[in-house]
Amino acid sequence: MKGNSKMQEPVNKKVEVCYSPALYQYHRNDDAIVVVSDILRATTAICAAFENGVRDLIPVGGVEEAREWKRKGYLVAAERDGIVLDFADFGNSPFNFRPDRVDGQTIVYSTTNGTQAIMMASQARHVAIGAFVNLSALAGWLVSAGCDVLVLCAGWKNRYNLEDSVFAGALADKLIESGNFTTDCDATVAARELWHLARYDLVGYMEKAAHRHRLRILGLDDVLEYCHTPDSTDVVPLLKGNRLVSHLNY
Amino acid sequence: MKGNSKMQEPVNKKVEVCYSPALYQYHRNDDAIVVVSDILRATTAICAAFENGVRDLIPVGGVEEAREWKRKGYLVAAERDGIVLDFADFGNSPFNFRPDRVDGQTIVYSTTNGTQAIMMASQARHVAIGAFVNLSALAGWLVSAGCDVLVLCAGWKNRYNLEDSVFAGALADKLIESGNFTTDCDATVAARELWHLARYDLVGYMEKAAHRHRLRILGLDDVLEYCHTPDSTDVVPLLKGNRLVSHLNY
Numbered sequence: 258m259k260g261n262s263k264m265q266e267p268v269n270k271k272v273e274v275c276y277s278p279a280l281y282q283y284h285r286n287d288d289a290i291v292v293v294s295d296i297l298r299a300t301t302a303i304c305a306a307f308e309n310g311v312r313d314l315i316p317v318g319g320v321e322e323a324r325e326w327k328r329k330g331y332l333v334a335a336e337r338d339g340i341v342l343d344f345a346d347f348g349n350s351p352f353n354f355r356p357d358r359v360d361g362q363t364i365v366y367s368t369t370n371g372t373q374a375i376m377m378a379s380q381a382r383h384v385a386i387g388a389f390v391n392l393s394a395l396a397g398w399l400v401s402a403g404c405d406v407l408v409l410c411a412g413w414k415n416r417y418n419l420e421d422s423v424f425a426g427a428l429a430d431k432l433i434e435s436g437n438f439t440t441d442c443d444a445t446v447a448a449r450e451l452w453h454l455a456r457y458d459l460v461g462y463m464e465k466a467a468h469r470h471r472l473r474i475l476g477l478d479d480v481l482e483y484c485h486t487p488d489s490t491d492v493v494p495l496l497k498g499n500r501l502v503s504h505l506n507y
Numbered sequence: 508m509k510g511n512s513k514m515q516e517p518v519n520k521k522v523e524v525c526y527s528p529a530l531y532q533y534h535r536n537d538d539a540i541v542v543v544s545d546i547l548r549a550t551t552a553i554c555a556a557f558e559n560g561v562r563d564l565i566p567v568g569g570v571e572e573a574r575e576w577k578r579k580g581y582l583v584a585a586e587r588d589g590i591v592l593d594f595a596d597f598g599n600s601p602f603n604f605r606p607d608r609v610d611g612q613t614i615v616y617s618t619t620n621g622t623q624a625i626m627m628a629s630q631a632r633h634v635a636i637g638a639f640v641n642l643s644a645l646a647g648w649l650v651s652a653g654c655d656v657l658v659l660c661a662g663w664k665n666r667y668n669l670e671d672s673v674f675a676g677a678l679a680d681k682l683i684e685s686g687n688f689t690t691d692c693d694a695t696v697a698a699r700e701l702w703h704l705a706r707y708d709l710v711g712y713m714e715k716a717a718h719r720h721r722l723r724i725l726g727l728d729d730v731l732e733y734c735h736t737p738d739s740t741d742v743v744p745l746l747k748g749n750r751l752v753s754h755l756n757y
Contacts, residue, residue, distance in 0.1 A: 283527075442666075
């Protein structure tokens with residue numbers, strides 16, 4: 258990150274939260290760093306992949322595009338509605354991205370909600386990947402970056418979801434508590450309120466969330482505790498051109 | 508209302524909350540009753556107008572359309588961004604709709620966010636006008652109606668706002684507590700959480716809201732207490748064709 262000298266200055270930047278990709282146009286700020294959040298499970302899995310040594314990830318939107326990359330010989334992670342696509346090497350469970358499978362690799366990544374949100378934000382100053390697993394590292398990086406921050410919740414098929422919003426509240430809380438950020442955004446106020454309710458028993462709180470029940474029906478709820486446990490990694494994945502890389506390689 | 512015999516049956520209908528007109532297409536359910544909420548100030552003012560005897564209100568979307576109705580000799584209430592338009596008889600402060608000015612009248616009504624939301628929902632089974640001022644009456648009417656309910660928050664220029672969301676939570680809470688409604692909608696879960704935080708000091712809680720500060724800057728904050736005080740009226744305004752009428756005349 259350039260401009261580390263800014264780390265000591267109070268900069269009074271703005272933080273906003275956008276609850277759905279369908280609302281992004283009403284929050285758009287190309288001077289901001291956009292943090293994409295898709296807690297269950299895309300952005301958590303992306304952080305896990307970098308924690309476990311992946312070299313870079315290529316986010317793609319459509320199933321056909323993912324299939325085309327597979328034909329070219331790439332490793333492909335792809336799911337729709339929580340189900341691994343038949344041609345793919347991985348789904349988007351963070352547990353798929355084990356060091357022995359991903360270390361040093363390039364992986365093409367397509368999911369229901371998350372990758373579309375990443376692509377949508379690609380005109381912003383930077384696009385960062387946010388999840389509970391990298392919450393503190395991400396907050397620290399954002400404070401030192403000294404730019405406005407817009408948290409873009411991937412949601413569920415353009416609808417609001419609880420886990421992405423609570424994460425947005427957690428991140429906004431850390432930024433505002435740092436003294437370097439303020440907000441005049443009601444969505445940010447509401448997200449912080451939910452974080453304050455959830456913070457001491459995050460997994461228990463998420464019993465309220467609809468997506469948790471969707472995952473349980475699909476037998477995919479093994480990742481819930483991992484996805485809602487803060488700070489298991491220090492990596493901050495960033496979009497560089499059409500690829501996600503670790504902030505250490507940005 | 509037809510089907511009053513349903514009042515005693517537990518019907519297990521769904522309640523959902525939509526935080527922005529821009530998200531309406533993802534929640535749309537034409538079998539539902541859509542409750543439009545624009546607490547500051549359109550839907551509060553519409554309830555006040557009916558409480559004070561207005562015969563009917565014609566919601567219109569655009570400024571030019573409102574001006575055309577004025578040329579035809581109608582009373583017109585119209586504002587943009589909180590400012591009364593020069594050709595209009597009223598703005599959308601609920602205090603404008605005094606009995607001596609509105610009793611027995613037809614009024615054409617155009618506002619920044621509220622009327623657009625009403626028009627958007629016009630294909631639903633019914634469109635009802637919701638505000639804290641008619642909260643209990645509206646909840647009672649919805650329970651007896653026995654249909655799914657979708658609360659459509661008018662928001663602020665398609666962005667989330669706190670006062671409409673807290674109202675949505677209050678209404679959803681009453682419906683779910685009645686035993687006749689359930690939800691699997693995360694937006695509804697979150698809105699109820701905020702209502703539970705706000706309910707014992709609603710005006711104080713709304714100090715957190717951005718729109719409150721916008722109104723204060725404009726000198727329009729005299730209505731805040733009225734807009735956040737539940738149950739000053741028993742009227743439930745409903746859309747009938749292109750007009751809003753009291754449920755008593757529906």
